[in-house]
Amino acid sequence: MPKMSSRLVARPSFEITMSDSRTVFELQDIRRTYQVGSEFVHAIDGLDLQIQDGEFIAVIGTSGSGKSTLMHTLGFMDSPTSGQMSFEGEDVSHIGRAERARLRSTRIGFVFQSFNLLPKLSVLDNVLLPLIYGRQNPTNKKELGLSVLERVGMEHRASHRPSQLSGGERQRVAIARSLVNKPRLILADEPTGNLDTKNRGRIMDLFGSLLDEGITLALVTHDTEVAQYAQRRIRMEDGKIVEDDGR
Amino acid sequence: MNPIVDIYTGASNGLREVWANKVRTLLSMSGIILGVAALVAMVGIVQGMLGNMRASFERSGGVLRLEVYPREAPESQQHIAGISPGMTWRDIVAIEKAIPLADYVTPIVDMSWESFIANGRRERSMLHGVTPDYAGISNRKLDYGRFIADSDIDAKSPVIVVGSYIAGDLFRNIENVVGQQLRVRGQVYTIIGQFEPTASRGFGRSRRGWNYEDRMNYIPATTAMSRYKGDDGVNRIEILASSVEAMPDLMSQINNTLTQTHRGIQDFEIRTQDEQMQELKKLENSFTYSLGGIAGISLIVGGIGIMNVMLASVSERIREIGVRKAIGARGHDIFIQFLAEAVVISILGGLFGLVASVGLLTLAQDLIPQGENISNMPVTAMFYGFLFSSLIGLASGIYPAMRASRLDPIDALRYE
Numbered sequence: 220m221p222k223m224s225s226r227l228v229a230r231p232s233f234e235i236t237m238s239d240s241r242t243v244f245e246l247q248d249i250r251r252t253y254q255v256g257s258e259f260v261h262a263i264d265g266l267d268l269q270i271q272d273g274e275f276i277a278v279i280g281t282s283g284s285g286k287s288t289l290m291h292t293l294g295f296m297d298s299p300t301s302g303q304m305s306f307e308g309e310d311v312s313h314i315g316r317a318e319r320a321r322l323r324s325t326r327i328g329f330v331f332q333s334f335n336l337l338p339k340l341s342v343l344d345n346v347l348l349p350l351i352y353g354r355q356n357p358t359n360k361k362e363l364g365l366s367v368l369e370r371v372g373m374e375h376r377a378s379h380r381p382s383q384l385s386g387g388e389r390q391r392v393a394i395a396r397s398l399v400n401k402p403r404l405i406l407a408d409e410p411t412g413n414l415d416t417k418n419r420g421r422i423m424d425l426f427g428s429l430l431d432e433g434i435t436l437a438l439v440t441h442d443t444e445v446a447q448y449a450q451r452r453i454r455m456e457d458g459k460i461v462e463d464d465g466r
Numbered sequence: 467m468n469p470i471v472d473i474y475t476g477a478s479n480g481l482r483e484v485w486a487n488k489v490r491t492l493l494s495m496s497g498i499i500l501g502v503a504a505l506v507a508m509v510g511i512v513q514g515m516l517g518n519m520r521a522s523f524e525r526s527g528g529v530l531r532l533e534v535y536p537r538e539a540p541e542s543q544q545h546i547a548g549i550s551p552g553m554t555w556r557d558i559v560a561i562e563k564a565i566p567l568a569d570y571v572t573p574i575v576d577m578s579w580e581s582f583i584a585n586g587r588r589e590r591s592m593l594h595g596v597t598p599d600y601a602g603i604s605n606r607k608l609d610y611g612r613f614i615a616d617s618d619i620d621a622k623s624p625v626i627v628v629g630s631y632i633a634g635d636l637f638r639n640i641e642n643v644v645g646q647q648l649r650v651r652g653q654v655y656t657i658i659g660q661f662e663p664t665a666s667r668g669f670g671r672s673r674r675g676w677n678y679e680d681r682m683n684y685i686p687a688t689t690a691m692s693r694y695k696g697d698d699g700v701n702r703i704e705i706l707a708s709s710v711e712a713m714p715d716l717m718s719q720i721n722n723t724l725t726q727t728h729r730g731i732q733d734f735e736i737r738t739q740d741e742q743m744q745e746l747k748k749l750e751n752s753f754t755y756s757l758g759g760i761a762g763i764s765l766i767v768g769g770i771g772i773m774n775v776m777l778a779s780v781s782e783r784i785r786e787i788g789v790r791k792a793i794g795a796r797g798h799d800i801f802i803q804f805l806a807e808a809v810v811i812s813i814l815g816g817l818f819g820l821v822a823s824v825g826l827l828t829l830a831q832d833l834i835p836q837g838e839n840i841s842n843m844p845v846t847a848m849f850y851g852f853l854f855s856s857l858i859g860l861a862s863g864i865y866p867a868m869r870a871s872r873l874d875p876i877d878a879l880r881y882e
């Protein structure tokens with residue numbers, strides 16, 4: 220497989236001419252620049268990327284190379300400073316806060332290294348939380364919540380508090396939460412970073428099984444073993460993709 | 467998108483948060499609780515006191531009552547002032563005869579404070595000599611017996627109608643004191659009537675009332691003149707007009723009649739209750755505004771307390787805000803959530819305040835005089851106290867809620 224820094228480098232200008240309807244994301248010349256005092260930090264520095272439906276991508280790279288920033292950008296939590304970005308065929312380079320919130324709640328599931336469950340809510344309520352903000356009001360909310368908990372093998376802990384669970388269990392609940400809105404794409408920033416080897420394996424198996432349901436997956440990891448689960452590996456360095464074995 | 471769902475979700479989140487932080491919430495509510503309780507209780511107590519004053523005003527004839535007081539003759543008449551006989555029984559007769567607009571006329575022969583003696587007990591109370599018309603002016607009810615009659619006036623009878631104070635204190639074990647005898651300044655009187663107490667019925671207290679009216683006792687005016695004064699002078703005249711419209715005519719007719727009986731000397735003045743009415747209203751207003759101001763300030767202080775707690779709550783929950791935003795909450799959702807929390811706190815505070823105020827008023831009922839028309843709760847004050855406290859909660863929640871809603875999700879998630 221040839222290594223390419225990017226597939227889209229040669230394209231002269233961005234148009235919404237998606238190669239096919241199976242393209243989830245298309246990013247071109249994305250930059251994210253932070254100003255710290257008088258200095259500029261280029262967290263993402265001219266990045267091109269295309270993500271196809273059903274792909275399982277692992278993003279690797281040294282600390283500070285911009286992996287999290289990329290995830291935030293893909294997850295509509297952050298906007299690029301410049302560049303073109305389209306999602307499901309729509310230009311999303313300049314969408315506003317409300318539209319980004321809508322996409323976060325309906326199209327994207329996010330899984331964090333530190334789980335980020337709300338400690339005061341039960342496991343089930345944590346899982347149901349995205350439904351409130353997604354504005355869908357399914358009638359069988361509770362069953363839906365229980366079914367995704369079942370999917371991750373946590374339905375027997377539905378009424379527990381997150382603090383009563385182990386790290387691996389918490390991450391499974393967090394994955395259930397990311398699934399409840401039936402997202403197109405799940406993004407995970409070092410989801411196994413806080414887990415031991417055994418739990419790491421279980422979580423990765425779980426992610427793997429999601430692919431069968433047509434979910435697209437992108438995760439950041441430092442762990443080469445974890446990266447082996449993915450079909451496509453992207454290496455970042457200084458805010459750029461320096462290696463991509465998926466094409 | 468759907469405001470009802472937003473508010474419902476916000477309120478239930480708010481309630482959960484309130485429940486999870488019971489102690490802190492209670493502390494932050496304390497300002498609102500105290501503010502509402504103080505407002506309602508103070509208004510209730512003041513309304514009670516003013517209600518008593520108003521009731522006593524109404525009992526004494528209200529705005530229809532006129533009083534004629536003696537006065538020094540004007541400068542221009544000083545040299546001939548001696549030709550006026552002053553205020554006498556003849557004035558009463560003249561008014562009764564000449565002025566049909568006056569429904570009731572009575573002289574007041576004012577003996578002021580006297581010692582009343584019976585059963586070996588002695589009690590100080592007030593004694594007035596009046597005519598039967600007094601009953602029509604004062605409008606007071608008798609528990610037992612009758613009021614002074616025309617025959618008592620003609621015969622200068624040694625009879626007395628006593629208030630509940632004398633009845634209760636001199637004859638402790640006797641419910642109906644009619645027929646009993648008592649002495650005033652060496653003169654013996656037979657009790658023919660006993661007034662109903664003006665207040666405190668139904669509270670299990672003695673028959674003894676708490677208003678000054680309960681310390682008033684009446685004998686026939688002619689008896690007072692012959693036994694104590696030795697002439698037919700009267701201290702003042704009380705008149706009840708037939709209607710408010712008749713008042714101006716009545717006043718000039720009284721003026722004409724008395725000018726005649728006083729031989730042209732203007733040594734009397736006619737007073738209406740109008741001024742007293744105005745005074746009462748002024749008093750009510752000043753109480754309302756000063757209490758409203760104090761309560762308003764304490765509610766604002768309560769609001770600052772809520773704002774303080776909400777700001778603390780926001781910075782304590784930055785991470786939670788980040789999580790909620792990351793999974794799709796808009797700024798607006800977070801805003802509603804925190805605002806609802808502040809409103810829930812203040813509404814609960816307001817409700818607790820109302821409960822506390824009912825308690826305070828129940829306690830105060832045993833401490834302040836109560837009239838028949840005031841034992842109920844000040845509903846208007848309750849309504850406004852509650853409304854105002856909710857609005858304060860809303861206002862004090864806006865700034866913290868805005869801070870929360872504007873947090874950037876990534877910054878918030880990174881926050882330790």
Ligand SMILES: Nc1ncnc2c1ncn2[C@@H]1O[C@H](COP(=O)(O)OP(=O)(O)OP(=O)(O)O)[C@@H](O)[C@H]1O
Nearest residue numbers: 253255260261262281282283284285286287288289
């Ligand atoms: N808010 C910010 N202000 C300034 N610089 C920032 C900010 N966020 C990120 N950066 C910088 O951007 C660069 C990329 O950060 P990012 O968090 O994406 O790295 P990463 O690849 O996820 O690293 P790690 O593996 O340690 O998580 C870093 O140099 C970081 O210091």
Ligand SMILES: [Mg+2]
Nearest residue numbers: 286287288408
């Ligand atoms: Mg990172």
